[in-house]
Amino acid sequence: MEILCLKKELEQNSYPGRGIVIGKSEDGRHGVIAYFIMGRSENSRNRVFVEEGDGLRTEAFDPAKLVDPSLIIYSPVRVLGGVTIVTNGDQTDTVYDFMKAGKSFAAGLRTRTFEPDGPNWTPRISGLLEKDGGYRLSILKSADGNAEGCRRYFYEYENPLPGEGHFIHTYRENGDPIPSFEGEPKKVKIAGDLDSFTEMVWNALNADNKVSLFTRFVELSTGRAETRVVNKNK
DSSP: OOOBOHHHHHHTOSOOOSEEEEEEOTTSSEEEEEEEEEOSSHHHHSEEEEEETTEEEEEESSGGGOOOOTTTSSOOEEEETTEEEEESSTHHHHHHHHHHTTOOHHHHHTTOOSOSOTTSOOOEEEEEEOTTSOEEEEEEEEETTEEEEEEEEEEEEOSOOTTEEEEEESBSSOOSSOOBOOSSOEEEEOOSOHHHHHHHHHHHSOTTTEEEEEEEEEETTTOOEEEEEEESOO
């Protein structure tokens, strides 16, 4: 599979929706995570990321303008025993609870489906960074826009190569309704340190639609994590 330029993938798509990137740093020492959210409506844009312990939550920037919290207020990131879970919805909690009970990432997601926001039927995307740097990605989506069927896809990446990662996002492109992501996660180049990687992703996202970005480098030898959070609303 061709390795793509993450910067170009982001710049060329005005509305990928919510996106997850997981991979390994160029020096091979760190697991790398990025999670971003975008929005077209006032309700979707009225959000910020807030660190919560070693995890992350979304909250309303202006609580007075919050209309429906059901699909926009959740914990995108949680950590269990050195394993980092990142998703675009409350399935973060499902995965966390299943894994805490000794069950698997996939088992938890098999109890969930795409978001109930027809006619878009937004996919649920999820990722997992293991302590050894291996990672997993998943997408739960409607059957080509038909809400009667759910399609579940799981991808596992063992021993990832330095400077490589995979990128999955909710929407293929902007539209009405918005078409869901198609195909395998995109193999992308991971470059730079945490700060330069964060700056690149944030600057490449569409200026009108981007809302918040979370990035994290996890040192594989120690488990030490360093995080950056960028919010358009300040």
